Structures are given as C-alpha cells and as structure tokens.
Amino acid sequence: MSDVTSGDHNDLADRLDQVVADLDERSFDLLREASAAGRGRPDEDRRLAQARRAVEKAAHILRGAAGDD
Numbered sequence: 307m308s309d310v311t312s313g314d315h316n317d318l319a320d321r322l323d324q325v326v327a328d329l330d331e332r333s334f335d336l337l338r339e340a341s342a343a344g345r346g347r348p349d350e351d352r353r354l355a356q357a358r359r360a361v362e363k364a365a366h367i368l369r370g371a372a373g374d375d
Contacts, residue, residue: 322365
C-alpha cells in the first residue's frame with residue numbers, strides 16, 4: 307500500500323514537471339541544430355511539443371485533484 311493520502315499527488319506532478327523540462331531541453335537542441343543547418347522546424351519538435359502539452363496537463367490535473375474532495 308502507499309503512504310500517500312488520497313488526492314495528494316504533488317510528488318507525481320513534480321516528477322512530471324521535470325519531464326516537461328527534459329522535453330523543453332530536447333526541443334531546444336533540435337531547434338538549435340535545425341537553425342544551424344538552415345532547416346525549418348523539424349517534425350520531431352512538433353511531437354515533442356505535443357508530448358510537453360500532454361505532460362503539463364497531467365501535472366496540472368494531479369495538482370488540481372488535491373482540492374477536489
């Protein structure tokens with residue numbers, strides 16, 4: 307069983323925030339490389355941005371759930 311009180315998922319939300327930061331870093335690296343090579347926005351960056359939004363939304367939902375009792 308878990309020691310986490312029902313509805314308290316801030317630890318998971320914090321971990322998701324770190325994933326968002328990691329996705330940002332990869333996205334910036336891709337954009338930097340594309341810019342240096344004179345290319346447009348890579349498709350991979352679009353996928354990373356979509357994943358970032360989803361993870362950010364999940365963190366927000368977990369934080370909001372603590373006050374929804």
